[in-house]
Amino acid sequence: MARRQPGQPRRVGDSPAFKWSLIVFVVVTSLIVIVSPLVVIATEALGRGLPAYFAAIAEPDMVSAVTLTVVVALIAVPINTLFGIAAAWAVTKFDFPGRRLLIIVIDIPFSVSPIVAGVSYLFVYGLQGLFGPTLQSADIKILFALPGIVMASMFVTAPFVARELIPLMQAQGRDLEEAATSLGASGFRTFMSVTLPNVRWAMLYGIILCNARVMGEFGAVSVVSGNIRGETNTLPLHVELLYHDYQTAASFAAASILAFLAVLTLIAKVWLERQGAGRAGRPSLSGPPVPAPVMEKA
Amino acid sequence: MARRVLPGLPLALGFTLLYLALIVLLPLGALVFKAASLGPEDYWRIISSPRAVASYRVTVFCAAVATAFNLVFGLALAWVLTRYRFPGRRLLDALVDLPFALPTAVAGISLTALFGQNGWFGGALAPFGIKVAYTQLGIMIAMAFTSLPFIVRTVQPVLEDLDPSIEEAAQSLGGSDWTIMRKVILPLLTPALLAGISLSFARCLGEFGAIIFIAGNQPMRTEITALLAFIRLEEYDLPAAAAIASVMLIAAFVMLAVTNAMQARALRYTRRD
Numbered sequence: 001m002a003r004r005q006p007g008q009p010r011r012v013g014d015s016p017a018f019k020w021s022l023i024v025f026v027v028v029t030s031l032i033v034i035v036s037p038l039v040v041i042a043t044e045a046l047g048r049g050l051p052a053y054f055a056a057i058a059e060p061d062m063v064s065a066v067t068l069t070v071v072v073a074l075i076a077v078p079i080n081t082l083f084g085i086a087a088a089w090a091v092t093k094f095d096f097p098g099r100r101l102l103i104i105v106i107d108i109p110f111s112v113s114p115i116v117a118g119v120s121y122l123f124v125y126g127l128q129g130l131f132g133p134t135l136q137s138a139d140i141k142i143l144f145a146l147p148g149i150v151m152a153s154m155f156v157t158a159p160f161v162a163r164e165l166i167p168l169m170q171a172q173g174r175d176l177e178e179a180a181t182s183l184g185a186s187g188f189r190t191f192m193s194v195t196l197p198n199v200r201w202a203m204l205y206g207i208i209l210c211n212a213r214v215m216g217e218f219g220a221v222s223v224v225s226g227n228i229r230g231e232t233n234t235l236p237l238h239v240e241l242l243y244h245d246y247q248t249a250a251s252f253a254a255a256s257i258l259a260f261l262a263v264l265t266l267i268a269k270v271w272l273e274r275q276g277a278g279r280a281g282r283p284s285l286s287g288p289p290v291p292a293p294v295m296e297k298a
Numbered sequence: 299m300a301r302r303v304l305p306g307l308p309l310a311l312g313f314t315l316l317y318l319a320l321i322v323l324l325p326l327g328a329l330v331f332k333a334a335s336l337g338p339e340d341y342w343r344i345i346s347s348p349r350a351v352a353s354y355r356v357t358v359f360c361a362a363v364a365t366a367f368n369l370v371f372g373l374a375l376a377w378v379l380t381r382y383r384f385p386g387r388r389l390l391d392a393l394v395d396l397p398f399a400l401p402t403a404v405a406g407i408s409l410t411a412l413f414g415q416n417g418w419f420g421g422a423l424a425p426f427g428i429k430v431a432y433t434q435l436g437i438m439i440a441m442a443f444t445s446l447p448f449i450v451r452t453v454q455p456v457l458e459d460l461d462p463s464i465e466e467a468a469q470s471l472g473g474s475d476w477t478i479m480r481k482v483i484l485p486l487l488t489p490a491l492l493a494g495i496s497l498s499f500a501r502c503l504g505e506f507g508a509i510i511f512i513a514g515n516q517p518m519r520t521e522i523t524a525l526l527a528f529i530r531l532e533e534y535d536l537p538a539a540a541a542i543a544s545v546m547l548i549a550a551f552v553m554l555a556v557t558n559a560m561q562a563r564a565l566r567y568t569r570r571d
Binding site: 032033034041104105115124151154158174191218222239251259266 | 303304305306307309310311313314317318320321322323324325326328329331332371374375377378381382384386388390392393394395396397398399400401402403404405407408409411412417418419442443446451455462465469475478479483500503504505506507511524525527528531536539540543546547550551553554557558
């Protein structure tokens with residue numbers, strides 16, 4: 001770390017004038033860019049007093065938006081977690097042709113705009129889409145209904161758990177699992193008692209980020225949801241609806257719930273990083289899970 | 299020597315492929331199919347229409363400016379977080395990820411409230427004739443906010459691992475701080491900076507939620523490509539939506555290739571002892 005011990009030579013940029021002007025610049029800019037949006041949510045949401053705030057939160061359409069958002073997360077996040085585990089197990093514990101390509105494909109949703117994801121879903125399940133006519137004659141609703149919202153959310157979050165697990169499981173190698181199975185443990189038992197204890201914080205880290213994104217997703221969901229008030233409106237969509245309805249205070253009240261979730265997510269993230277998950281265990285937070293050579297033990 | 303093969307490959311790989319096929323590849327394939335079924339002339343007419351071209355220009359230009367801002371501010375932020383100790387440093391470090399955690403629609407309405415004419419910052423800038431909301435400046439601010447963490451988080455680990463003896467050597471040779479920064483430290487940071495730039499730029503190109511509230515969305519002037527695709531959809535002009543979305547998809551794949559190349563390079567640098 002950069003802390004200078006007594007007797008150590010000074011490092012570049014250590015002169016007090018430079019150091020403190022840079023700190024002030026960074027802190028002030030961060031206050032403007034990062035902190036003030038949080039503050040403005042609180043002031044706008046509470047601008048008409050606490051009773052009005054709680055009345056806005058208890059409003060039936062708001063409650064139904066919160067409920068839908070939670071339901072979507074309860075479906076999408078567990079499936080995504082299973083996908084992350086399966087993908088990481090396949091990619092790190094076996095060698096097969098196309099393995100590197102598979103890792104790249106897992107990462108695709110990170111690069112694709114949520115709008116493109118949403119539009120793509122219309123061409124599968126929409127009336128002019130591949131399965132649209134069939135689904136309509138069978139009276140199955142996917143678009144503008146829960147399944148579409150869940151699938152669009154699963155699209156945008158596909159890499160979240162997998163990319164936390166892959167670098168870690170890659171670095172840990174296969175020896176422990178091989179020892180366990182050679183002693184007669186089943187594949188499931190090997191995973192539960194050998195692999196999982198080593199990756200549980202990283203997995204939880206991925207789950208928390210995945211959950212935050214599912215609950216906050218706007219672009220992809222706004223295309224597939226149809227914005228039916230009280231029915232297919234998730235919380236972020238409800239924020240938009242109220243905002244365009246000129247119900248600014250109510251819109252910020254809805255936003256405050258999501259902002260609260262974001263702050264909780266950040267707190268959980270910091271705590272998990274202290275357990276060695278996330279960027280603490282990786283060369284870079286935003287890097288794709290590049291299969292690393294076995295890391296040396298420090 | 300043959301290694302013992304672990305169990306579970308068919309199940310794990312099967313589920314992985316099923317998920318990717320159903321959730322990711324089928325929709326993208328359907329989009330490409332729809333766009334391809336337009337025929338080259340119609341396709342070209344849609345994607346080269348003046349309104350579409352203007353939207354590319356707005357999107358790319360604003361993304362470039364936002365990324366440039368993030369390059370300067372992100373580097374300064376990463377530098378301050380790794381090099382200096384001051385009260386509130388850990389809190390600042392945690393707050394850097396807020397733009398990733400905060401839903402984009404929430405970011406959009408709060409930035410609009412801040413930079414609108416009656417907002418704290420919008421009101422302060424108005425006397426100087428600077429209008430942010432409903433101009434390209436607003437788009438840039440929304441883009442810069444949502445992609446801020448990328449450059450900080452790619453540069454930070456490299457700065458942390460920078461060997462002090464390199465600086466010492468440069469100092470003992472008589473280099474001033476500025477020279478050492480320019481000739482020694484920045485070159486070492488370049489791979490990470492490039493990786494962060496490509497991630498940040500790619501994110502700006504695809505951003506939607508944070509921008510549409512603050513942009514004003516005037517065709518030809520403050521309309522981003524993602525919004526144009528969305529508008530075509532709402533007009534039930536599905537072929538045009540498919541064509542424009544396919545342009546964004548192609549841009550995303552180009553950026554994915556660039557990002558992967560940059561990151562592989564950055565990782566090679568960090569690993570080299």
